[in-house]
Amino acid sequence: MPSFFDTRIEFIKGVGPQKAALIGAELGLFTYGDLIQHYPFRYEDRTKFYPIEDVHADLPFVQIKGRIRKMETIGEMRSKRLVAQFEDETGIIELVWFKGIQWVTKKLQLGVDYVVFGKPAAFGRKINIAHPEIEVLTTQNEKASFLQPVYNTSEKMKAKYLDSKAISKMIRQVMLLSENHIYETLPEKLIGQFTLIDKKLALWHIHFPGNDELLAKARFRLKFEELFFIQLRLLKLKLTRIEKYRGAIFNDSSLLTDFYNHHLPFDLTNAQKRVIKEIYFDMKSGRQMNRLLQGDVGSGKTIVAFICMLLVVGSGAQASMMAPTEILADQHYEGLKYYADLLGLKIRKLSGSSKRSERNEIHAGLLDGSIHILVGTHALIEDIVQFKNLGLAIIDEQHRFGVAQRAKLWAKNKEFYPHMLVMTATPIPRTLAMTLYGDLDVSVIDELPAGRKPIKTLHEYDAKRLQVFGFMKSEIEKGRQIYVVYPLIEESAKLDLKHLDDGYESIRRAFPDVHISIVHGKMKSQDKDFEMQRFIKHETQIMVATTVIEVGVNVPNASVMVIENAERFGLAQLHQLRGRVGRGAEQSYCILMTEYKLSKEARVRLETMVRTNNGFEIADVDLQLRGPGDITGTQQSGVLDMLIADLSKDAQILQLARNAASDTLDDDPNLTKEENRNILRQIKSLKKTTVNWGRIS
Ligand code: ADP
Ligand code: MG
Numbered sequence: 001m002p003s004f005f006d007t008r009i010e011f012i013k014g015v016g017p018q019k020a021a022l023i024g025a026e027l028g029l030f031t032y033g034d035l036i037q038h039y040p041f042r043y044e045d046r047t048k049f050y051p052i053e054d055v056h057a058d059l060p061f062v063q064i065k066g067r068i069r070k071m072e073t074i075g076e077m078r079s080k081r082l083v084a085q086f087e088d089e090t091g092i093i094e095l096v097w098f099k100g101i102q103w104v105t106k107k108l109q110l111g112v113d114y115v116v117f118g119k120p121a122a123f124g125r126k127i128n129i130a131h132p133e134i135e136v137l138t139t140q141n142e143k144a145s146f147l148q149p150v151y152n153t154s155e156k157m158k159a160k161y162l163d164s165k166a167i168s169k170m171i172r173q174v175m176l177l178s179e180n181h182i183y184e185t186l187p188e189k190l191i192g193q194f195t196l197i198d199k200k201l202a203l204w205h206i207h208f209p210g211n212d213e214l215l216a217k218a219r220f221r222l223k224f225e226e227l228f229f230i231q232l233r234l235l236k237l238k239l240t241r242i243e244k245y246r247g248a249i250f251n252d253s254s255l256l257t258d259f260y261n262h263h264l265p266f267d268l269t270n271a272q273k274r275v276i277k278e279i280y281f282d283m284k285s286g287r288q289m290n291r292l293l294q295g296d297v298g299s300g301k302t303i304v305a306f307i308c309m310l311l312v313v314g315s316g317a318q319a320s321m322m323a324p325t326e327i328l329a330d331q332h333y334e335g336l337k338y339y340a341d342l343l344g345l346k347i348r349k350l351s352g353s354s355k356r357s358e359r360n361e362i363h364a365g366l367l368d369g370s371i372h373i374l375v376g377t378h379a380l381i382e383d384i385v386q387f388k389n390l391g392l393a394i395i396d397e398q399h400r401f402g403v404a405q406r407a408k409l410w411a412k413n414k415e416f417y418p419h420m421l422v423m424t425a426t427p428i429p430r431t432l433a434m435t436l437y438g439d440l441d442v443s444v445i446d447e448l449p450a451g452r453k454p455i456k457t458l459h460e461y462d463a464k465r466l467q468v469f470g471f472m473k474s475e476i477e478k479g480r481q482i483y484v485v486y487p488l489i490e491e492s493a494k495l496d497l498k499h500l501d502d503g504y505e506s507i508r509r510a511f512p513d514v515h516i517s518i519v520h521g522k523m524k525s526q527d528k529d530f531e532m533q534r535f536i537k538h539e540t541q542i543m544v545a546t547t548v549i550e551v552g553v554n555v556p557n558a559s560v561m562v563i564e565n566a567e568r569f570g571l572a573q574l575h576q577l578r579g580r581v582g583r584g585a586e587q588s589y590c591i592l593m594t595e596y597k598l599s600k601e602a603r604v605r606l607e608t609m610v611r612t613n614n615g616f617e618i619a620d621v622d623l624q625l626r627g628p629g630d631i632t633g634t635q636q637s638g639v640l641d642m643l644i645a646d647l648s649k650d651a652q653i654l655q656l657a658r659n660a661a662s663d664t665l666d667d668d669p670n671l672t673k674e675e676n677r678n679i680l681r682q683i684k685s686l687k688k689t690t691v692n693w694g695r696i697s
Contacts, residue, residue: 205218
């Protein structure tokens, strides 16, 4: 049954099919429901009139009341403008128009009382307001006690008189009609607990705030509600899975003990041990594991993954590990093969470049169970890849993969879904993790292996290049290796290569006796491989590369990372790149090269890198700078499209909402209690509109 809120906006008085179509095309708003959830993105303060003598250029917007004393057009051609002297009892200010002069001149009259609103600016010693809003004073606008909502519109809409005010009017009409249709969506208990205002009131004051305090209450209430239902969905998803999906039980740890006692080349950190225990507990529990493993670069996630594989393989099943790039898959394969050989396990690698005959052989080996461990790129999730008994699927550097890929891995075992371990490359801020992976259990490695010296990070301007080259020389003489990384310039692959080639040339000239590798995305993968291997084997001392080396690559002897045009990289990427050094016992360095001229944001990024090595701290700054959508990449941003909550600002509300959702489900897992009827009704209505709710039965 269609509800009142499904009514199409063309039926609003004064709208009609044409305008409605335009609004739909420009803003994606089609129904009454869409419209009243089109919240203002800011508010103009119309709560007071400023006396003109108090108006100065630092005020954001001001509202004043008075009369025009004089109007004249001055200047010629492009500097032609209409200037009006506007006065009240306390002083005079100038109003200026550069466009629409004729029209404004006709409309305005001397001696009439007007309300003027705009941004004051200093012009020499005078203060003026350019292109102000101006209306005849009425009993209504004289009260001056409101915050004017400002809505997103578009140029096309404004051309058809659909400006912010017009939208506000439409919303007012709908709100007045919807009196008997807006239901409370939260249970009384939560409303009391968090002293929330009710839904109807919140909607009213978000659009037509009575005052600051009511606006703040409306915002809090709507943000809380939005986050509450997101968290409820995620927690419910988790609960359903726990109830529904049994997991295979793996508890034969003999293989693992063998490895631990005879082959493990170092002591695990306490954090690694704790995480392994958490994972073991899951895999013995009879429930399917879905766990996120967070750990800073270099914290040793790979060995944790391998040890978990051993429990699975030792218990007679198979394990897989998927990496986002070929280079990384290679590296994992090489690293794990060394251990696997010691234990007599069969491990293979599958990627886009695997030959046909090799593929066939791998497919067969996976099916008959003779291959124990498969490492690969996303070639590994293709349907043709089938296992005899996949017990554990690991995804490394998850932020490059989407949720859909996770699901594909699930489907690779028909009897029991495989246990899933998702490892992130870079720490994610808590608010994001709670939302993107809110349905997973989370483990954190919050400790680096002993003996690591913190990487020293320096920011140098290009003018210092000779000194930097000198420093590189002295490090090479000490036997170290060096990365020099150039940015990818997405608009132009050609420019990219030129950048890289020029850099390579200048380094070759500066280091005539040194062997240099070069790796970039346009190379054939065999050539890439060959160059990587030369560097890994220490046949070359400098690796010149684009960001293809960003993730995961591990060469402990490399102790210097030089990043060219560092201002072009995002924080997460810089941190990832820096993580390529500092893996051995030597003091390592990261040198960020830039020109003098930098944007404010770029400066914050560079300063952050110099200040801290802590990935969680860096992730937080990144979130503040870029907002949640960009951080995670496009694949998952859909989950983060929120109407009013903002993960970079609303961490506290999110935590409250998460706790509230968790308490609610603890008390009433199926939401069948009478007191939760509002929740259930809201879920039903959300299910109609949001894909994500549909997954829950
Ligand atoms: P990441 O968490 O970034 O994937 P890796 O798994 O690549 O990190 O580990 C980085 C390096 O640290 C590797 O050379 C690995 O062998 C080494 N390593 C891992 N754990 C320890 C440990 N407990 N003690 C010493 N070195 C370790
Ligand atoms: Mg790694």
